[in-house]
Amino acid sequence: MEHKNFLQSKEFAEWRRLCGDEVVEVAGNYMVLKHAKRGCHAEIAGAVFSDAAAFASEVKKVAETTRCAYVRVRPQLLATPKNLENMRAAGFKPAPRHLYAENTVILDLAKSEDTLLAEMRKQTRYEIRHLDRYPKLTVERMQASDNASIQAWSDFAALQAETAKRQGFIAPSADELLNLREAFWDKAILYIAKNEGKVIAYAIIILSGDEADYFEAASHEEARDVPAAYALQWKIINDLQALGFKYYNLFGIAPEGDEHHRYAKLTTFKRGFGGEVVHYVPAHDLPIRGLKYRLLNLYERAEKRRMKW
Numbered sequence: 001m002e003h004k005n006f007l008q009s010k011e012f013a014e015w016r017r018l019c020g021d022e023v024v025e026v027a028g029n030y031m032v033l034k035h036a037k038r039g040c041h042a043e044i045a046g047a048v049f050s051d052a053a054a055f056a057s058e059v060k061k062v063a064e065t066t067r068c069a070y071v072r073v074r075p076q077l078l079a080t081p082k083n084l085e086n087m088r089a090a091g092f093k094p095a096p097r098h099l100y101a102e103n104t105v106i107l108d109l110a111k112s113e114d115t116l117l118a119e120m121r122k123q124t125r126y127e128i129r130h131l132d133r134y135p136k137l138t139v140e141r142m143q144a145s146d147n148a149s150i151q152a153w154s155d156f157a158a159l160q161a162e163t164a165k166r167q168g169f170i171a172p173s174a175d176e177l178l179n180l181r182e183a184f185w186d187k188a189i190l191y192i193a194k195n196e197g198k199v200i201a202y203a204i205i206i207l208s209g210d211e212a213d214y215f216e217a218a219s220h221e222e223a224r225d226v227p228a229a230y231a232l233q234w235k236i237i238n239d240l241q242a243l244g245f246k247y248y249n250l251f252g253i254a255p256e257g258d259e260h261h262r263y264a265k266l267t268t269f270k271r272g273f274g275g276e277v278v279h280y281v282p283a284h285d286l287p288i289r290g291l292k293y294r295l296l297n298l299y300e301r302a303e304k305r306r307m308k309w
Contacts (some may be wrong), residue, residue, distance in 0.1 A: 004076060005249065006187075006208035007046030007100055015183035019176055027058040033066060038299065039292055042264035045100040049075070052083075052090035056286055060091075069292035070285045078275075079279040092284035096216040096300040099283035101213075101252040107275040108166060109241050109248055116237065119274030134195070137226050139235040142190045144181050151292075152190055153181050156202045160218035169214040172216070191236060193228040201228040205236055210246040212236075233273065250275070 006012055006253055013023045013030040022033040032043045042063060049055035063071050072095050077083045079102075107116065117125050131137065142152055157174035164171035172180075184206060193201040201219035205212050214236070219228065240248055250270040254261035256279075261267075271277070287293040 004048050004209065005046055005211050006206045006213060008048060009208050011184045011187060011208075012045075015180050018179035018183055024062060024109070026062045027055050031059070031062065033068060033069065038067045039296060040066065041145045041296070042068045043099060044071065044073045046076045049074050052086040052092070056090040056092065059286055060288065063286070063288045069289045069296055070101055070287050072285050073103055073108070073281055074283040076280045077281045078207060080282050083281050086141065087281060087284050092286050095283035095285045096297060097283065097303075101249070102282045103253050103255055104278050104280075105250040105253055105270050105273065105275045106211075107237065107248040107250070109237070109245055111239075113238075116274065121272035121274070124230065124272035127227045128195065128234045131227060131231055131234065134226050134231075136196045137228065137231055138194050139231050140192045140238060141235070142192060144185045144188055144190075146251075147179065148180070149190070152192065153178055155199070156190060156204070156216075156218055159199075159220065160216065163218045166221070171218075172173050174196070177204075177216070190230050193223070193232050195222070195226050195228065200226070201232060203232045205240075207245070209251055211300060212240050212245050213249045213251045229269065234257070237273075248275075253277070 008029055016030075016032045017023050023033075024031050024033070026044075027049060029044050029047050029049070032045075033043055034043060044059070044271055047055070056119070059071050073092065075083070075087070103278040111119075117128065120128070130285070142149055146152075149273040154174065157172075157177045158304075160171045160177075161174075187207040189205045189207065191203040191205065192199055193203075199220075202217060203214060204216040206215045214233075217232075223229065237248060250273065252263060253267040258264065285293070
């Protein structure tokens with residue numbers, strides 16, 4: 001599970017450029033420079049490298065030419081004791097917040113439908129097997145190139161903003177989501193769940209190589225009255241198998257045993273589909289400007305306690 005995914009794709013880099021970030025290449029990876037009022041830092045999400053020390057040396061060399069206080073790296077490496085020790089020895093320090101799905105669930109799509117169902121939690125399997133009880137619940141797939149796509153993505157953005165307000169998380173802006181559509185084009189698929197013809201839930205899937213990732217979602221409160229979330233995921237799984245994808249990454253769960261994490265409820269839902277729980281090396285910081293980094297680190301730790309990241 002250490003293969004690259006969309007976080008190190010040219011489409012992801014283009015998305016961040018469209019959103020106003022500067023993107024540079026370093027050691028075979030895309031580094032995104034984030035400029036904020038508190039100061040500049042850089043991020044390398046899903047980083048792929050074999051030698052942490054050599055990677056850190058290259059990153060630091062490039063980062064020192066910017067005004068960034070630190071570079072935050074979330075490697076696409078499993079969180080083994082050896083990998084964690086290599087990060088520490090290379091000068092990285094554990095970051096105060098996560099960066100793109102460092103704990104996740106990945107389904108093996110090579111398995112048969114019967115095997116996938118057998119490996120699901122009992123409640124999840126029940127909901128999927130009884131979807132025929134809801135004949136007016138339908139799921140549609142919309143490519144970016146479809147004529148109605150722009151309006152559908154705009155509607156998704158509006159509903160996600162409403163969902164975020166209701167559930168207490170920070171959603172991407174409408175501009176960010178429309179930029180995502182433009183950058184990934186038909187590698188970003190919008191799934192739409194309807195009940196009696198009314199849209200009640202959405203999901204955005206990103207395709208990259210042999211993996212697909214469940215990246216964003218939104219729902220009306222009335223989606224709770226029918227198994228819309230299960231219908232969406234089962235349709236996605238079936239489509240991905242038909243298209244020949246090997247893996248489906250449900251993209252982000254709470255750390256093991258953290259019942260108060262903001263992903264806790266999502267974790268129960270996602271783990272219900274079975275699959276392999278994968279823990280990547282968590283986000284680590286490479287300090288570039290010592291004093292500035294320490295001040296920003298203290299600020300983020302305070303924010304983490306407040307926001308329950």
